[in-house]
Amino acid sequence: MSAVDLQSLHDIQKSHWPQGVPSHIDVPDESLWEAFHRLVQSAPDAVGLNFLGREYTWSDLHASATRLAGALQNIGVLKGDRVILFAQNCPQWVVAFHAAIRLGAVVVPVNPMNKSVELIHYLQDSQAAVAITSSDIASELIKANGEAKTLKNLVVFELADGLPSHEHAASTWPALWQKWLLTRHGLPVCDDIRVHEWLSLLAREQQFTEVKVSGNDLALLPYTSGTTGLPKGCMHTHASLMHNAIGSGPWLDLHRGDKQMVVVPLFHITGLVMGMLSCIQNGAQIVLLPRWDRKVAGQTITQQRVTHWPNIPTMVIDLLSGDDLDQYNLSSLRYIGGGGAPMPDAVGERLKTAYGLDYVEGYGLTETAAPTHLNPMSEPHRHCLGIPYIGTKALVIDPESLNPLPVGEVGEIVAVGPQVFKGYWNQKKATQEAFLTIDGTSYFRTGDIGRMDANGYFYMADRLKRMINASGFKVWPAEVEALLHHHEAIKESCVISTKDPYRGESVKALVVLHEKFKGQIQSEEIIEWAKNNMAAYKYPRQVDLVDELPRTATGKVLWRKAQALQDLEDSQKSS
Secondary structure, three states: OOOOOHHHHHHHHOOOOOOOOOOOOOOOOOOOHHHHHHHHHHOOOOEEEEEOOEEEEHHHHHHHHHHHHHHHHHOOOOOOOEEEEEOOOOHHHHHHHHHHHHOOOEEEEEOOOOOHHHHHHHHHHHOOOEEEEEOOOHHHHHHHHHHHOOOOEEEEEOHHHHOOOOHHHHHOOOHHHHHHHHOOOOOOOOOOOEEEEHHHHHHOOOOOOOOOOOOOOEEEOOEEOOOOOOOEEEOEEHHHHHHHHHHHHHHHOOOOOOEEEEOOOOOOHHHHHHHHHHHHHHOOEEEEOOOOOHHHHHHHHHHHOOOEEEEOHHHHHHHHHOOOHHHOOOOOOOEEEEOOOOOOHHHHHHHHHHHOOOEEEEEEEHHHOEEEEEOOOOOOOOOOOEEEOOOOEEEEEOOOOOOEOOOOOOEEEEEEOOOOOOOEOOOHHHHHHOEEEEOOEEEEEEEEEEEEOOOOOEEEEEEOOOOEEEOOEEEOHHHHHHHHOOOOOEEEEEEEEEEEOOOEEEEEEEEEEOHHHOOOOOHHHHHHHHHHHOOOOOOOOEEEEOOOOOEOOOOOEOHHHHHHHHHHHHHHHHO
16 A cells, blocks of 8 residues: 555545536446537537638538448448548548548547658558548648558548638638638549549439447557657557547537537547547537637637637747737636646736636546646636646656655646546557556556646646657657658768747757768758658757767767756856
C-alpha cells in the first residue's frame, strides 16, 4: 500500500466538483454513428452544420454519409480497415468520418499541412489502403505512396463543393481563402491507385451490408510523436471518444439549440472530440471554419450567435489584438476555453473585463481523447489544468521511485479514466512503458510534470518529454531531426525551442553540414527547404550552422545543454 493515502487525494479532487455535473457517465455500448443517427430521427430538418454560411441539416449530412459508406464498402473497406482522412476542416471531413465508422473502419486523421516525406510513415505504419482527401493536397499522398505502396483507392473531393453557392459569401472571405477554397484542381492522375471522385461516388447511392460495431471496437488512430521521432498511432475506441464528448454537455453547458464554433482542426483530438463529436453527442450545431482567421471568426460569432468556442489561446490573443473589436458582438458566448498553452494574464483580464468571460483552461493528450482535467465553468483558475474530468482520477508521482506524492509536491502527472487509449498501434513495448500500476490500478503516464494544490486543482510545472509547443501544436524535435536528414547537405542536427511572443515557442535547428557543402549552402536555404518539406508549424524558423554539436563523452548529443544556452539567450533578449 502506498505511503500516501490515495483515497484522500481523490476526495480532495472532488471537493470543488461543479454543481449539476455527474461524477460518472454510463457510456452506451454502441458506435459513434448511433448518436448521429438519432439526431436525424429526432430533428431531421434542424441545421447540424454551418460552413461559411452554407447550412446542412442533420438529414443532409446523414444521407451523404450513408451514400459514402455504401461506396467505401463497395471498393473494399471492411471492419477494422484503416482509412486515412487528410483534409482541412470542411463538411466532407464530417461526412467521411461518419461513413468510415459506420462500416467499423478505423479513421486515421492526418494533419493536412504534412508533406509527402512526412506522410510515408503514416501510410506504412497504419497500412491504410484507402484515403480520403481534398484535391488541393491529393498529390502529396500520391507522392508518399510511391514509397509506402499501401494505398489502393483514393477518394478526392473539391473544397468548393462544400461552400455556399452565392458569390456574396466568398466576397467576405480573406483573399487567400478565395483562391484556396474556390480553386478546383480536378482528379490527380496516378497509375498505382484507383482515384474516385467524391460526388460521383455519392451519386451512385450504393447499398451496403450493415456492420455490427460495439463501443469497444477501434474507431480512431490519431498519431502522436515522442522522443523516438516516429509518430505512434493511439488506439481509441468508440467508447473512449464518446465518453469525453458526452461529458462536455453537462460540464460545458452544451445542449440542443447551442452553436459551437469549431475552428480547431478536426484532425486534432481536441477539434474532433470537443468540437465535432461533442456537438453530435449533445445535439448542438457545428459552426465550422476551414482554418483560423480573426476577422472571419469575429464575424461568425457575431452573425451566428455562437455560444461555445473551444480553441487555443493564440486564437483569442489574435482576436483581441485588433482595433476593430467594436465591430464584433461576443455577447452570445457562454463558454470559451481550451489548452495547449497558458493564457496570458493580460489577455485573460481583457476577456473578463470587456466581455465578462472567463477563459476555461483544460488539459489532455491525444492518448486521452482530449481532457483528463478541466476547470469548472463556475470556478476556473488561471494558468491551471483544472480538476480531473468526469470519471477520471489523477495522481502526481515521483518520476524516479514512481510513488504517489502528497499535495503540493511536484512530480509526473498520471491519470486513469474511460477516455484513456488502449495503447500504441503495433508498439507493445511503448504501450507497456506508458502505463504503471498503483495499488492495483493502471495509470497512464502523461510525461508532464505538475502538482496538485490543496483544493484538487492541477498545475503544470515542466515536461519530462522533449517537446516544443508551437501555437498549441506539439513538435517533437527527434521527428524534425529525422526529417532534416533527408537534406543531402545535412550531416546531423539538434532541434531546440526558442521563445516566440505570439506562438509561445518556435523551432530552431543547430545544423552540421557535410564537409563538401560547408560554405556552399546558407541557413536560409535550409529553412526554405524545410518549409517545403515539413508541416508549417513544424519547420525550423531559425537554423544555426555549427561546426559540431555538444556531446557527452560517449557521443550522445547534449540537447539539454543546447536548450539551456538558448533559454539564456531568450531571457537576455526579453530583459
